[in-house]
Each structure stands twice: as structure tokens, then as C-alpha cells.
Amino acid sequence: MKNSVFSWRGTVAGLGGGLLLIANASADEACGLCVKQIVTNSELATCFLDQYDQFAKSGSDAVVVDLSNCASRGVVEALPSPNKGAAEPDVQFMISRLQLQCLKKKLETPGIVLDPSATIELDSCG
Numbered sequence: 608m609k610n611s612v613f614s615w616r617g618t619v620a621g622l623g624g625g626l627l628l629i630a631n632a633s634a635d636e637a638c639g640l641c642v643k644q645i646v647t648n649s650e651l652a653t654c655f656l657d658q659y660d661q662f663a664k665s666g667s668d669a670v671v672v673d674l675s676n677c678a679s680r681g682v683v684e685a686l687p688s689p690n691k692g693a694a695e696p697d698v699q700f701m702i703s704r705l706q707l708q709c710l711k712k713k714l715e716t717p718g719i720v721l722d723p724s725a726t727i728e729l730d731s732c733g
Contacts, residue, residue, distance in 0.1 A: 638669040638703045644728050645702075645710070646694040649721040651677055652714045659711055670707050674698045694724050702729060 647655070654677030655662075662670050675698045702710065709732035713719070 638701065640701050641669060641703050641706060641729075642697070642700045643730055644726055645697045645700055646724050646726050647714075647721060648696050648724045651696050651698065652721050656711065656714055659707075662707055668704060669701050670704060671701050672699065672707075694726065696724050705732070706730075708732070 651674050654674050655672065658674075662672055665671075677698070706729040709729050710727060712732060713727050714721075719725070
């Protein structure tokens with residue numbers, strides 16, 4: 608009976624220690640819930656840039672971006688042409704601090720075409 612108690616405690620201690628190691632390792636790696644790309648348009652991009660300082664103030668490594676208050680309300684959008692299926696813009700997403708800076712940099716690129724919508728890759732900033 609004693610052996611089973613010791614092995615059970617050892618297993619629990621081992622699992623707990625392993626979970627701590629995994630948690631510490633994942634804290635150093637890229638955000639697991641962060642998106643790799645977003646779809647946006649000029650209205651949401653302008654709203655993001657206007658609110659960038661608020662997003663940048665976040666103390667955590669992962670930043671929740673919520674642009675749902677920016678989407679136009681009460682205006683019926685034109686239907687996309689059958690040839691070009693415009694992707695639905697993302698109004699809520701989670702990105703890392705590096706991706707936040709990357710997105711700002713990409714949205715400030717002169718001549719960027721955002722309408723009807725554009726997909727922005729967040730892992731390719733240089």
C-alpha cells in the first residue's frame with residue numbers, strides 16, 4: 608500500500624513540475640492564440656491606427672484588438688461582385704506585441720489597397 612501512495616505522489620509531483628516547465632516555455636514562445644493574419648478594410652484600418660496607442664498600452668504579451676465599435680452601422684454595404692469574393696473583415700482578434708507593431712507598420716504603408724478588403728500577414732515584418 609505504501610508503494611502505491613508514494614508512486615501516486617511522485618506522479619502528481621512530476622506532472623505538476625512538467626506543467627510548470629511547459630507554462631514557462633510557452634510564455635517565451637509566440638502567443639498560441641494569436642492570429643497569423645487578419646482581414647481588414649480602410650475603415651477598420653483607420654480605426655485601428657486611431658486606437659493604436661490604447662492597444663500598445665496593454666501590459667500583457669498578447670493584445671486583444673476589438674474594433675467592433677468601428678464597424679459602420681445602419682449602412683447597407685454593396686454586395687461583392689461574383690468574380691471577387693471579398694473576405695469578411697476581422698473586428699476582434701488577438702495578436703502579440705510584435706504583431707501589433709507589424710500591423711501598424713503595414714497599415715501605414717503608402718499606397719496599400721484595403722478595399723473591399725485585404726489580408727494582412729502578421730508574421731512577415733521586416
